[in-house]
Structure formats: structure tokens, C-alpha cells
Amino acid sequence: MRANQWAHEVRASYAFVERNINLIKRYWGWEVVWLSYTIANSLAITYIGAGMERISGQAVDTQFLVMYLLIGTLVWHFLSVIFDIVSETIAWERWEGTIEYTLMAPISRFTHLVGSTLFSLVYGFAHTVIILLAVVLFFRLDLSGANLGGAALVLLAGSMSFIGLGIVAAVLPLLFPERGAQMTHVVQALLLLVSGVYYPVEVLPAWLQVLSRLSPATYVLEGMRAAILDGASFAHLWGETAPLLLLGGVLVPLGVFVFRQAERFAKRTGRLSRDG
Amino acid sequence: MLLLKDHDVALRLVNVSKVFRREKRRSWRRLWPGNGPSLASAVNALDGVTLEVRRHEIFGILGPNGSGKSTLVRVVSTLLLPDAGRAEVFGFDVVREEKAVKRLINRVSVEAAFFKKLSAVENLMFGARLYGLSGTEARARIVAVLRRLGLEEEAAYQPVENLSRGMQQKVAIARAFLTRPILLLLDEPTTGLDPRSRREVQAFVRELRNEHDATIVLTTHDMHEAEQLCDRVAVIDRGRIVALGTPEALKARVASEGLPEPTLEDVFLALTGRHLTDSHHDQEVIA
Ligand SMILES: Nc1ncnc2c1ncn2[C@@H]1O[C@H](COP(=O)(O)OP(=O)(O)OP(=O)(O)O)[C@@H](O)[C@H]1O
Numbered sequence: 001m002r003a004n005q006w007a008h009e010v011r012a013s014y015a016f017v018e019r020n021i022n023l024i025k026r027y028w029g030w031e032v033v034w035l036s037y038t039i040a041n042s043l044a045i046t047y048i049g050a051g052m053e054r055i056s057g058q059a060v061d062t063q064f065l066v067m068y069l070l071i072g073t074l075v076w077h078f079l080s081v082i083f084d085i086v087s088e089t090i091a092w093e094r095w096e097g098t099i100e101y102t103l104m105a106p107i108s109r110f111t112h113l114v115g116s117t118l119f120s121l122v123y124g125f126a127h128t129v130i131i132l133l134a135v136v137l138f139f140r141l142d143l144s145g146a147n148l149g150g151a152a153l154v155l156l157a158g159s160m161s162f163i164g165l166g167i168v169a170a171v172l173p174l175l176f177p178e179r180g181a182q183m184t185h186v187v188q189a190l191l192l193l194v195s196g197v198y199y200p201v202e203v204l205p206a207w208l209q210v211l212s213r214l215s216p217a218t219y220v221l222e223g224m225r226a227a228i229l230d231g232a233s234f235a236h237l238w239g240e241t242a243p244l245l246l247l248g249g250v251l252v253p254l255g256v257f258v259f260r261q262a263e264r265f266a267k268r269t270g271r272l273s274r275d276g
Numbered sequence: 277m278l279l280l281k282d283h284d285v286a287l288r289l290v291n292v293s294k295v296f297r298r299e300k301r302r303s304w305r306r307l308w309p310g311n312g313p314s315l316a317s318a319v320n321a322l323d324g325v326t327l328e329v330r331r332h333e334i335f336g337i338l339g340p341n342g343s344g345k346s347t348l349v350r351v352v353s354t355l356l357l358p359d360a361g362r363a364e365v366f367g368f369d370v371v372r373e374e375k376a377v378k379r380l381i382n383r384v385s386v387e388a389a390f391f392k393k394l395s396a397v398e399n400l401m402f403g404a405r406l407y408g409l410s411g412t413e414a415r416a417r418i419v420a421v422l423r424r425l426g427l428e429e430e431a432a433y434q435p436v437e438n439l440s441r442g443m444q445q446k447v448a449i450a451r452a453f454l455t456r457p458i459l460l461l462l463d464e465p466t467t468g469l470d471p472r473s474r475r476e477v478q479a480f481v482r483e484l485r486n487e488h489d490a491t492i493v494l495t496t497h498d499m500h501e502a503e504q505l506c507d508r509v510a511v512i513d514r515g516r517i518v519a520l521g522t523p524e525a526l527k528a529r530v531a532s533e534g535l536p537e538p539t540l541e542d543v544f545l546a547l548t549g550r551h552l553t554d555s556h557h558d559q560e561v562i563a
């Protein structure tokens with residue numbers, strides 16, 4: 001019975017992966033648009049590094065700057081894809097009107113959220129690799145001294161936290177049918193500002209730097225840059241990985257807990273149905 | 277096959293109540309001098325509903341717009357928590373044993389809710405997997421049920437938005453049927469369908485009951501349908517059950533009150549008629 005139940009939950013979480021892949025196939029036009037936009041955007045930001053010598057009229061380490069910005073744009077893209085997909089789990093289903101059907105299925109909320117999450121990791125990774133391949137056509141990248149394994153480790157640890165944050169953000173559309181989706185974008189914008197995506201967080205005012213330390217993206221970016229630009233060792237990267245594991249360990253269970261509470265609240269007050 | 281706590285009563289509602297509240301004024305305005313406490317409107321969507329549906333019955337729920345039919349169906353489907361009272365599906369409590377209830381039921385709502393760009397097959401696949409079916413098992417069942425509903429192969433792989441309203445509704449019923457619920461809740465399954473589609477859906481509902489051991493609770497505005505399809509009906513008005521029995525018994529009741537050969541529509545109008553004149557049942561309360 002237990003093993004059976006497990007098989008049931010695993011299959012159910014695959015339901016979300018398969019459905020999202022099907023949706024991508026149907027909306028492939030948008031995928032192309034979105035991908036071209038992201039590639040252009042990543043290139044544009046990376047070219048800021050390439051142009052810095054001319055802009056400032058002084059000698060700068062262009063190769064370093066290009067890599068610095070590239071890491072910023074790619075990591076941010078990867079993390080925001082995870083955040084977007086997980087947080088839109090509910091918003092999309094509410095829009096299609098399928099939310100009541102999904103919440104009525106005999107699966108644990110954990111399975112539901114893990115299913116969406118799995119998909120976001122795969123999708124975010126594929127997307128980021130495609131962008132990287134496109135960027136390689138424009139820039140000569142020197143990765144000889146990079147600790148790529150370490151970079152992957154930091155990224156993976158960081159994904160956990162973003163999944164947790166995404167789940168918390170998914171709650172907003174459940175509670176606020178109209179405004180919820182807008183609110184998740186505000187959260188995302190704030191993370192972009194404080195996490196040092198394109199600059200070291202030290203340039204921010206002190207009060208914003210307090211928020212930087214609470215954002216998992218800060219640690220991911222610092223860790224990735226240390227691993228790729230300085231070839232930092234695993235031991236050194238522990239300084240970034242440990243806070244990420246801690247944040248992830250708190251944010252994922254917290255997300256699921258908050259989601260369950262919000263679901264109860266929505267069922268008590270009748271906020272699940274569109275037409276109510 | 278299934279472990280049930282109660283084998284004879286598919287659905288038991290005891291004194292179930294549900295109130296919806298809506299703030300009328302933005303809460304911050306309440307703080308403005310002179311505005312006083314905000315007025316909230318409260319609707320008694322269900323007001324002490326008690327009823328039993330026996331296993332294998334087709335049970336109809338009739339009532340005017342806003343009388344609480346959909347709310348009742350949602351409480352049983354675990355989509356709304358009742359404020360008071362108790363609801364059980366085959367002996368399992370819808371609140372405390374939510375997951376057990378979810379395995380036994382499925383619901384079809386008046387609007388066929390799908391991922392509109394996905395095909396019928398893809399939508400059904402998603403539904404089936406959520407209930408733990410394997411891919412092969414689901415595919416076999418999906419093909420069988422879509423064929424039974426007369427959906428051509430080509431249509432089955434088109435985006436659902438391209439299907440007619442009637443066909444969409446049938447696919448919605450098929451989605452519920454796939455998971456082999458023993459209690460199927462149909463909220464206005466035939467509203468908005470043309471006569472032919474309506475008959476096809478009705479035939480399918482009968483088939484589900486007769487051949488698949490399902491119990492069916494359906495809401496409808498179609499008195500003829502209720503008479504044809506349902507073993508018993510409950511008439512609900514302002515969240516209260518005002519009559520319950522076989523269609524014949526309800527007609528007999530109205531006949532004894534003076535109408536010669538009443539139809540079920542006469543029964544409905546007699547029991548809920550005053551609704552036409554004082555339909556406003558929102559109560560103003562001070563929050
Ligand atoms: N989610 C909700 N939030 C607030 N009020 C609601 C909600 N759902 C229903 N109501 C209110 O509760 C009452 C009963 O609604 P319900 O949808 O159950 O009626 P119904 O009998 O299904 O009506 P119809 O025949 O129009 O479908 C109505 O006054 C409705 O406005």
C-alpha cells in the first residue's frame with residue numbers, strides 16, 4: 001500500500017511535467033519569441049562589458065567584465081525561469097479555469113508543487129544552455145581556469161531556494177485573484193535590485209545590503225563568479241553553498257506550509273472559483 | 277475493490293451551512309472619520325441542508341439561480357469547507373478524510389474547464405495521471421471513452437477550443453469518468469447544449485450508473501431532464517431544501533394543494549415562486 005502510494009504520487013507529479021511540455025509545444029511561437037528576446041537581452045548586457053573601454057576611455061579588463069556580466073545575466077535568467085514557472089502554477093490554472101480540477105485530485109500538495117518544480121529546473125536549464133550557445137558565437141570565452149563542477153553545485157543549491165520562493169509567490173494568485181500575479185513580479189524586481197546581478201552588492205546603500213544578505217540570488221551569483229572567474233575550490237565555495245542550503249531548507253518547507261494554509265483559507269472563503 | 281466506510285449511503289449531508297461574506301467598502305476607508313464600521317454583505321448559500329443519497333441513485337438538485345446548488349456540489353467535492361454541519365461520502369468526512377473522499381469522487385462543472393490549447397487527449401491524460409493512472413492504462417481508457425462519445429480521432433488531437441460546446445461538455449464528463457468515480461457530481465451538465473447533445477449526455481449519465489456502478493448527483497434547470505433522469509430530486513431555495521422525493525411524489529404533493537395535473541415545473545414554481553417577487557436575499561450585517 002505504501003509503495004503503491006508512492007508510485008501514485010510520482011506518476012502524479014509527472015502529470016505536471018508532461019502537461020507543461022505539451023503546452024510548450026502548442027505555444028511554440030511564443031517560445032521562439034521569448035528565446036530570441038532573452039538571447040538579444042543577454043548579448044546586449046554582455047556588450048556593455050565589451051564597450052566599457054570605449055565608454056570610459058580607460059583601460060579595463062574587458063574579458064573579465066564580459067564574463068562578469070554574462071554570468072549575471074545567465075544566472076538571473078535561470079533563477080527567474082524557475083521562479084516564474086513555479087509561481088505561475090496557480091495563476092495559469094486559474095486563468096484556464098482548471099484550478100478546481102487540479103486541487104480536487106487525490107494527490108498531496110507536495111507532489112503537485114514538486115511536479116511543477118521539476119519541470120522548471122529542466123526548462124530553465126535547457127533555456128540557459130541555448131542562450132549560452134548563442135552567446136559563444138559572439139564572444140570568445142575563456143573557461144580554462146573555471147571550476148565548472150563547483151559552479152553547477154552552487155547553482156543547484158540556489159535553485160532550491162528559488163523553488164521555495166516560487167511556491168510562496170504562487171500563493172498570491174490563490175489569495176488575490178486579480179492582483180496576485182502582479183505582486184509576484186514586484187517580488188522578482190526587488191530580488192533583481194538587491195542580489196547584485198550586474199554589480200557587486202557593496203555599491204548599494206547599507207539598508208539595501210541587509211536585504212541582499214537575505215536573497216538567495218546574492219549567494220548564487222557570488223559563488224558562480226568565484227567558481228568561474230577565480231576558479232575557487234569546493235572548500236572555498238562552501239561559504240556560498242552553506243547559506244544556500246540553509247535558505248533552501250527553510251524556504252521549500254515554508255513554501256509548502258504557506259501554500260497549504262492559503263488553500264484552506266481559499267476553500268473557507270470561496271476564492272477558488274472564478275465565477276463565485 | 278474499494279474500502280468504504282458505508283456501503284449504502286453514497287452521500288450524507290447533515291445540517292450543512294455555508295455563508296459567503298463580501299466586504300463592501302475597502303477596509304482602509306473604514307478608518308476615515310465618519311465612515312464608521314464597514315458594511316459587509318453575507319449570503320447564506322447553504323442553510324442547514326440535510327439529505328441522503330443512496331448508492332446507485334441518480335439524484336437531482338433543482339433550484340433557482342443563486343439557490344446554492346453549485347455551493348453544495350463544491351462542499352462535497354472538497355473545494356469549499358462547510359461552516360457548520362457534516363458531509364460524508366460513503367462514510368468518509370469531506371473535511372477530515374479529504375483524500376479518501378477525493379479518490380471516490382469527481383465533478384464536472386457547468387463550464388467545461390480545460391487547457392484550451394491542448395487537445396482532448398492531452399487534457400484527459402493530465403487528468404488521468406493526477407489520479408495515478410500509468411500512461412498505457414490512461415491511453416487505453418481515453419481512446420475507449422472518446423470513441424464511446426463519438427469523438428473522431430482527428431478531433432481528439434485538436435485543441436479543445438476548436439470543439440463544439442456540446443463536445444467539450446462530453447469530454448469534460450469523459451475526464452471525470454476516466455478516474456472511475458463511484459460518486460459523480462455533475463453541475464448543470466446539459467446547460468447550453470442543443471437537444472441532441474443533451475440527449476447524448478443524458479444517455480451517457482444513465483450508462484455510467486447502470487454499467488459502472490456509479491452514483492450520480494446532478495444539478496439542472498431542466499425540469500424535463502430531472503423527471504426523465506432522476507430517481508429522486510431535491511428542490512433547494514435560498515440554501516434550504518424545500519422539498520425532496522421522487523418526481524411523482526413531488527407532483528402528488530402539489531396536486532393535493534389544488535393544481536390538477538401538475539408538471540415538475542409547476543412543482544418548482546409552487547415551491548420557489550415567491551422568489552420572483554423578493555429575490556433579494558442578501559442580508560445587511562454589521563461587520
Ligand atoms: N465563491 C463565492 N464567493 C462569494 N459568494 C458566492 C460564491 N459562490 C457562490 N456565492 C453566492 O452564494 C449563493 C449561491 O450560489 P451558487 O453558485 O451555489 O448558486 P446556484 O444554485 O449554483 O446558482 P446557478 O443556478 O446560477 O448556478 C449566491 O448568492 C452566490 O452569489
Ligand SMILES: [Mg+2]
Nearest residue numbers: 345346347463
Ligand atoms: Mg450553479
